[in-house]
Amino acid sequence: MSLTPLPTARKAALDALRPAPPEPVPLLEALGRFLARDVVASRSLPGCPVSAMDGYAVRAEETSGANRDRPARLRVVDAIYAGHLPSRPVRPGEASRIFTGAPLPEGANAVVRQEATVVSGEGLVDICVAVPPGKDIRPVGEDLLAGTPLLRAGQRLEASVLGLLASLGDTHVLVRPPPRVAVLATGDELVPPGSPALPHQVYESNLVLVGAMAREAGARVVALERARDEDQELRAALERLAGGADVLVTTGGASVGDKDRVKRVLAGLGATFLVDGVAMKPGKPVAVARLGTTAVVVLPGTPGAATVAFDQLARPLLLRHQGVTEERQRLRVRLDEGRDKQAGLTYLISASLEFREDGQVWTRLRQQGGGHMLQNIGAEGYAVLPPGRADFASGDTVDFERFDHPRHLPVEP
Numbered sequence: 266m267s268l269t270p271l272p273t274a275r276k277a278a279l280d281a282l283r284p285a286p287p288e289p290v291p292l293l294e295a296l297g298r299f300l301a302r303d304v305v306a307s308r309s310l311p312g313c314p315v316s317a318m319d320g321y322a323v324r325a326e327e328t329s330g331a332n333r334d335r336p337a338r339l340r341v342v343d344a345i346y347a348g349h350l351p352s353r354p355v356r357p358g359e360a361s362r363i364f365t366g367a368p369l370p371e372g373a374n375a376v377v378r379q380e381a382t383v384v385s386g387e388g389l390v391d392i393c394v395a396v397p398p399g400k401d402i403r404p405v406g407e408d409l410l411a412g413t414p415l416l417r418a419g420q421r422l423e424a425s426v427l428g429l430l431a432s433l434g435d436t437h438v439l440v441r442p443p444p445r446v447a448v449l450a451t452g453d454e455l456v457p458p459g460s461p462a463l464p465h466q467v468y469e470s471n472l473v474l475v476g477a478m479a480r481e482a483g484a485r486v487v488a489l490e491r492a493r494d495e496d497q498e499l500r501a502a503l504e505r506l507a508g509g510a511d512v513l514v515t516t517g518g519a520s521v522g523d524k525d526r527v528k529r530v531l532a533g534l535g536a537t538f539l540v541d542g543v544a545m546k547p548g549k550p551v552a553v554a555r556l557g558t559t560a561v562v563v564l565p566g567t568p569g570a571a572t573v574a575f576d577q578l579a580r581p582l583l584l585r586h587q588g589v590t591e592e593r594q595r596l597r598v599r600l601d602e603g604r605d606k607q608a609g610l611t612y613l614i615s616a617s618l619e620f621r622e623d624g625q626v627w628t629r630l631r632q633q634g635g636g637h638m639l640q641n642i643g644a645e646g647y648a649v650l651p652p653g654r655a656d657f658a659s660g661d662t663v664d665f666e667r668f669d670h671p672r673h674l675p676v677e678p
């Protein structure tokens with residue numbers, strides 16, 4: 266088996282799945298999903314000039330020179346509330362009571378906040394400050410101007426984005442549906458949590474692990490099943506699960522042992538392999554195939570290796586179904602300790618970041634090993650030790666692939 270370099274494998278795997286056609290979804294249901302088209306402001310906000318304060322709408326020139334000792338006395342001719350229209354214009358010598366968010370009456374060109382006024386008699390107000398034209402008025406389009414491009418396709422729909430869409434009057438947003446994911450954990454050694462396990466047996470933990478990672482990538486998990494390392498049982502499970510899923514993820518039986526049968530059984534079912542073995546560690550035995558219209562990702566059973574292989578090959582597929590590709594931030598960092606490695610492989614080592622006072626960024630490597638899940642808990646990203654070198658010393662500079670704050674860009678359907 267010749268191993269595919271990681272970047273090549275990531276590209277090749279994407280052919281296993283096409284982006285799903287977009288559909289309109291109620292705004293709140295779309296939380297965490299990805300916008301399927303660009304959004305342009307369909308109206309201005311505010312839609313007409315409105316008051317920014319509770320106070321009085323006035324003709325600014327009539328407040329010229331006004332102060333507490335020599336206020337400008339005006340007749341109050343109207344009261345305008347948010348959501349209501351003025352009943353009459355403001356003429357010379359007049360003011361209208363106005364409240365925050367209410368539309369400005371004709372004739373007025375400024376607002377005096379009420380703290381700078383005194384009610385001086387029935388229907389009269391003393392203005393104790395001079396205001397320039399435009400004071401405390403929010404002009405049309407101060408927040409948004411109709412026709413302005415607001416959001417790009419691929420944007421993740423977080424609360425503030427959904428609120429913005431609602432503020433334009435939208436009830437639904439166009440997104441691509443989440444992929445349906447089925448997970449099959451294989452292995453004779455596996456016992457479901459909740460039942461007794463002998464020392465040579467292993468609690469099955471990949472269904473929860475992979476199911477959770479699939480959900481984190483926006484997928485809908487439709488099946489979580491186990492199968493023993495037997496051809497017939499594997500074949501039946503693979504066929505059935507592939508029938509009801511956009512993406513089928515298997516764990517275990519991916520390597521070269523006598524009982525590692527998943528790939529062979531898939532080939533027997535007519536699967537086409539796009540990737541079979543990647544020059545990476547952990548996660549080397551990972552494969553990606555197409556079985557009918559279903560994408561199949563074969564992960565190694567070792568949970569730590571399954572985690573990294575899922576992240577690098579399955580997650581991009583699940584995002585592609587939703588119409589996006591993810592770009593993570595890459596930093597250059599210095600290693601806090603040396604590492605020996607196999608020269609031909611890319612090593613992805615779970616790690617955290619340390620921003621030192623001299624402005625340099627260092628990375629703290631976690632203990633490495635495909636079997637450990639502890640190494641991934643709380644990790645901020647991967648230190649990427651590239652192929653072509655067999656040893657790295659403390660202080661060497663490498664790339665760091667950061668999990669937080671990725672950018673999402675639309676992919677061609």
Ligand SMILES: Nc1nc2c(c(=O)[nH]1)N[C@H]1C(S)=C(S)[C@@H](COP(=O)(O)OP(=O)(O)OC[C@H]3O[C@@H](n4cnc5c(N)ncnc54)[C@H](O)[C@@H]3O)O[C@H]1N2
Nearest residue numbers: 450467468469470471517518519520525549565566567570
């Ligand atoms: N001769 C070779 N042997 C191995 C190679 C190799 O290239 N040549 N590759 C190694 C690598 S790398 C990995 S990774 C492992 C993984 O291979 P498999 O996918 O076949 O994994 P299994 O043997 O099925 O399982 C390994 C180990 O993981 C635990 N496990 C499996 N499934 C679960 C589960 N659902 N929940 C919890 N734990 C699970 C279990 O302890 C298994 O023993 O192969 C190397 N071998």
Ligand code: MOO
Nearest residue numbers: 547548549570635
């Ligand atoms: O590459 Mo395996 O996937 O070492 O753990």
